Structures are given as C-alpha cells and as structure tokens.
Amino acid sequence: MTTNAIIARYAEVFLKRGRRAYFVRLLRDSLRRQVSGVGPFKVQDHHGFLLVVHGDAKGGVFPEFEVDEGLDAALKRTFGIVSYSPCQLVPREISIIDRAIHRIAVEDVKGATTFKVDSSRSDKDFPLNSMDLNRRLGAIVADVSGVRVRLKNPEVTVSCRIMSRFAALYVDVVRGHGGLPVGSAGRVALLLSGGIDSPVAGFLAMRRGCTVDAIHFEAAPYTTPQARAKVVDLARMLAAYEKNLRLKVVPFGAIQADLRDNAPGKLLVLLYRRFMIRIATRLAGELGALALVTGENLGQVASQTLENIAAIEAVSSLPVLRPLITWDKMETVALARSIGTYETSILPYDDCCSLFVPRHPETAAQADVLENVETGFDVEKMVTEAVAATETLEFWPTSKCEPSDP
Numbered sequence: 001m002t003t004n005a006i007i008a009r010y011a012e013v014f015l016k017r018g019r020r021a022y023f024v025r026l027l028r029d030s031l032r033r034q035v036s037g038v039g040p041f042k043v044q045d046h047h048g049f050l051l052v053v054h055g056d057a058k059g060g061v062f063p064e065f066e067v068d069e070g071l072d073a074a075l076k077r078t079f080g081i082v083s084y085s086p087c088q089l090v091p092r093e094i095s096i097i098d099r100a101i102h103r104i105a106v107e108d109v110k111g112a113t114t115f116k117v118d119s120s121r122s123d124k125d126f127p128l129n130s131m132d133l134n135r136r137l138g139a140i141v142a143d144v145s146g147v148r149v150r151l152k153n154p155e156v157t158v159s160c161r162i163m164s165r166f167a168a169l170y171v172d173v174v175r176g177h178g179g180l181p182v183g184s185a186g187r188v189a190l191l192l193s194g195g196i197d198s199p200v201a202g203f204l205a206m207r208r209g210c211t212v213d214a215i216h217f218e219a220a221p222y223t224t225p226q227a228r229a230k231v232v233d234l235a236r237m238l239a240a241y242e243k244n245l246r247l248k249v250v251p252f253g254a255i256q257a258d259l260r261d262n263a264p265g266k267l268l269v270l271l272y273r274r275f276m277i278r279i280a281t282r283l284a285g286e287l288g289a290l291a292l293v294t295g296e297n298l299g300q301v302a303s304q305t306l307e308n309i310a311a312i313e314a315v316s317s318l319p320v321l322r323p324l325i326t327w328d329k330m331e332t333v334a335l336a337r338s339i340g341t342y343e344t345s346i347l348p349y350d351d352c353c354s355l356f357v358p359r360h361p362e363t364a365a366q367a368d369v370l371e372n373v374e375t376g377f378d379v380e381k382m383v384t385e386a387v388a389a390t391e392t393l394e395f396w397p398t399s400k401c402e403p404s405d406p
C-alpha cells in the first residue's frame with residue numbers, strides 16, 4: 001500500500017500511572033533512534049500512539065515512503081511497540097478520505113475474496129459516526145474492487161481511524177516484540193557465552209526495559225580467535241536494540257588452568273562458575289549494573305540443578321536474573337532463530353566451560369564444600385588480576401541518531 005505514515009502502538013494498560021509520560025518519552029526516543037538509523041524519518045507523539053513520518057513532513061504534508069525490510073526491522077527492534085500499521089494519513093475531510101479509500105480498494109482489496117471496513121473515532125466531533133463511515137467507505141471499496149463485504153472473518157480489513165486533524169487508513173497490522181522501552185528498567189550485566197541461551201536471555205532482559213552490557217569469559221590461549229569473533233558478533237546483534245553496549249572480555253584461561261591443576265575434577269564446572277560470578281559482580285560495579293543475567297536453565301545440563309544454582313549464586317552480591325530458567329530448549333531455539341542469533345550461536349567453537357571438564361560433574365554441590373576447596377586458592381588475587389586484565393569493547397548501532405522535532 002502507498003504509505004506516508006506508520007502508526008506504532010504501545011500497550012498503554014501496562015504503563016503505570018504517573019510513569020506514563022516517562023515511558024512514552026523513552027519509547028519515542030528509542031523509536032526515533034531506530035528509524036532515523038535506516039532512513040530520513042521522524043517520530044511524532046500522538047495521544048495513545050506514535051507516528052513515524054518522513055523527515056520532510058511539515059504543515060500537514062506527508063511525503064510518501066516505502067516500508068522496506070530495514071524500516072520493518074527498525075520498528076521491530078523497538079521494545080514497547082506492540083504492533084504497527086503502514087497507513088495513508090490524510091486531512092480528515094470526507095471527500096479526501098473517500099479518495100484515499102478508493103486507492104486502498106485498488107491497491108489492497110482488489111483480488112481478495114472478502115473485506116470489511118472498520119472505523120473508529122478518537123475525536124467524536126467528526127460529523128459521521130463509525131457506523132456511517134463503515135457503510136460509506138464500505139460501499140466505495142465494494143464498488144471499486146468488486147469484492148464482497150463480510151463482517152465476520154473477512155480476508156482484508158480496512159481500518160479508518162479519525163483523529164483530531166487527520167484520518168489514518170490502513171490494512172496491515174504487523175506485530176512487534178512488545179515489552180518495555182530499553183532504558184526503563186535499569187542496567188544489567190549479561191554473562192554472554194557464545195552459546196544459544198545467553199544471547200536470548202540478553203534479548204529478554206532488554207525486552208523488559210533493561211539496558212544490557214555483556215561480560216564474556218575467554219579461555220585464551222586455550223580457545224581460538226574464532227571463539228571471540230563469535231561472541232563479538234552476538235554482542236553486536238544485541239547492541240542493535242540499544243544505544244550502545246559494552247562487552248567486557250575477561251581472560252579466564254589462567255584461572256581455569258590453576259583450578260584444573262589444583263582442585264577436584266568433579267567440582268571444576270562449579271568452581272569456574274563461582275569465579276565467573278565473583279568477577280562479573282566486580283565488573284557489574286564498574287558498569288553500573290544492578291543485576292547479573294545468565295542463560296541458565298533448570299536441569300538442562302548437569303551444572304544447572306537447583307543445588308548447583310544455589311552454590312553458584314552464593315558468591316553473588318547482586319541478584320542473578322535467569323530469564324530462561326523454565327523454558328524448553330525448543331522455545332529458546334525458536335526465539336534465537338527469530339532474532340537471528342541462532343546461526344551464529346551454533347558455529348563450532350571451544351567454550352571455556354567445555355575445557356578441562358570431567359565427564360561426570362557434581363550435580364548436587366554444597367557451597368561449604370566449594371568454599372573449603374577455595375581456601376587452597378588466593379581467590380581475591382585471582383579475581384583482582386582478572387578484573388584488571390579485562391578488555392572493554394564498545395558497540396554503537398550503525399544508526400546515525402538525529403533528534404527530530406515532534
């Protein structure tokens with residue numbers, strides 16, 4: 001359909017009273033950032049929805065544009081947007097609305113089996129009510145397209161929304177990811193492994209409004225540069241959803257080798273994990289993160305029993321969020337595919353946690369047993385050295401980000 005505006009909807013019912021203006025402002029800013037990164041677009045705030053229009057729009061004139069893949073992706077990357085509709089935005093004069101619906105009848109309804117018109121007025125001043133509009137516009141569409149009206153389950157629904165100065169006509173309703181605008185829920189540090197689960201966990205934390213930075217433990221020199229490249233790619237994919245993302249890469253090989261040589265093999269996975277959490281909480285402090293996020297999932301692998309999760313969490317001074325804790329692997333894989341991280345996650349590489357690990361790891365560890373083993377190590381020194389040797393990479397979305405006036 002010929003488009004000169006996009007209606008982007010958010011679920012107002014989820015917005016807490018008193019916080020509405022704040023959420024809408026964050027949402028508008030992140031939508032603006034996303035769409036201005038893919039073309040000359042700006043975002044206007046209307047009552048109850050946002051409108052994406054061409055950057056040259058002014059004085060009620062809205063240049064046409066195409067909703068291509070890039071723009072579609074930008075809209076879907078904006079958390080908080082529940083759905084969007086490319087529309088024809090016209091002055092709310094009945095003769096002009098007639099002409100616009102005529103065009104939609106030709107472009108979008110012709111060739112279908114059935115249709116209906118669904119009108120609504122957010123401004124009750126308009127002389128025709130919704131029923132009148134449905135009848136009038138429905139008659140034009142039927143006449144022009146030769147398609148039959150069917151009120152129940154029509155193939156095409158043409159919507160007409162009357163606003164205070166304009167009318168919006170649209171056919172498609174495209175679903176977004178919903179959630180809350182990035183930045184509305186504080187900062188978290190994601191433990192990003194390069195596997196399937198942790199990028200999805202990061203995505204879910206972002207969808208709840210968290211600003212995400214990432215921490216990766218790298219077992220160099222025991223792992224290949226490809227292992228790092230993979231994590232960098234995943235971090236870049238996640239960065240596309242927010243303003244910028246920092247990735248901390250922690251050299252972890254020396255700690256792993258030390259533990260392997262001096263601790264019982266059965267406990268290695270848990271000891272690695274406890275060191276990771278200690279280092280991550282330290283780095284979270286530097287990043288200003290209020291919680292850690294992992295891709296842990298109950299019972300999926302031996303280290304993820306309730307006992308072991310407790311023994312790992314015991315060394316964290318921050319809450320550990322586990323968005324995938326109850327998910328089936330199939331569900332995680334499906335989401336990983338749909339957000340595009342799956343193909344990268346399954347590239348073969350050496351995970352630091354698959355290194356030096358025995359075939360039968362402990363499944364019911366006690367924190368005191370682990371603490372006892374750790375007394376044989378200079379934990380503080382190991383953690384401090386790893387933190388000091390950590391590299392920071394920074395990702396900015398490719399988007400240029402120009403403020404645009406509402």
Ligand code: ATP
Binds near residue numbers: 196199215294300352
């Ligand atoms: P994933 O698919 O995310 O690798 P997994 O199912 O393989 O998870 P584990 O290997 O037990 O499960 O890892 C559990 C979680 O611990 C990961 O989701 C991740 O959050 C964190 N983690 C594991 N290894 C690393 C690493 N090398 N760097 C950063 N975080 C890690």
Ligand code: MG
Binds near residue numbers: 193195196351
């Ligand atoms: Mg893994």
